[in-house]
Amino acid sequence: MLAHRVIWSLLFMVGILAVSKQLAPAWKEFISIFTQFRSAIGILLASSFISINWFIFIWAVNSDHVIEASLGYYINPLLNVLLGVLFLKESLTRWQIVSFSLAFVGVGILTMNYGAVPWAALSLGLSFALYGLFKKLVNAGALVGLTIETLLVTPIALLYLYWIHHQPGFSSAFSFTQLDTTVLLVVSGVATAVPLLLFAIGARRISLSLIGFLQYIAPTIMLLLGIFLFNEPFSRVQFLSFLLIWIGLILFTTSKTPAFQRIVSMRSRSKDGQNEKAC
Structure with a gap:
C-alpha cells in the first residue's frame, strides 16, 4: 500500500506540473535544491520522515489502532513546539508551557492505561513534526517540494513492488480481477497529495490561529471513526486523557x-493595581 501510495502520488504531482506548464521551472528548482548541501539534506530527510509517517499510519489503520493514530496527530502540534525550542531556539510563553504539560500528562495516563508506550501515536506525531522541521531547511514551493519528496522514494517503491511480485505464491491485489482495490490504490495517490497541497495554499490565506484549530479536524474525525464506525474500545480513562490533551491544545x-x-x-494590570492599593 505504501509503495503504491508513493508511486501514484508522484504521477499525480507530475501530471499537475505538466497541466500547469511548470515542469521546466520545477526542474530548475530541483537542480537548485540539490546544488546546496543544506537543502539537499533537508529534502532527503523530509522525504524519509513523511514516508515513515505514511507507513505507520497505514499499519495503524489496518491493525485497528485508529484511535491511537488520531492521538498521534493531536500531539503533533505540541511536538512541533518542542522541536522548535530544541533546534530553532524558539521560546515558550507561560501558557504554552502549561498547555504542553497538560498534554504530556494526558499521554502519560494513556501510557499507563495501555500498559505500554503508545508507540504508534508517538511515532506518527514525531515523524510528522520532524518532517515539518526539515521542510524548513528547504526553500521549495509546495508543489515542487512534494513532487521531489515522492520522487526520491519512488525507486525504492518500484524495487519493492518488483521484488514482491516475483515471490512464490504472491497474489497481487493490483489487477483487473480486483478492480475495486486497484482503483483505491490509484486514488490513494490523489488522496495523499491533494490535502498537502490545499494545506500549503490555505496556510497563506488564513491566520495562524485558525490553521491551528483546523489542524485538529482530521484527528477528531479519525477518533470518531475509530469509536463509532470501527467500534474500537474507548474507556473513561482514555476519555480523560484525550480531554487533557484537548484542553492543552485549545489553550496552546x-x-x-x-x-x-x-x-x-488586562488581568495583569488589574493585579498590579490591587497590589498598589494594598501597599
Missing part, C-alpha cells in the same frame, strides 16, 4: 491570539 492555540493576549494583559 488560543494563547497565541490577540484576544487572549489582551485578556492576560
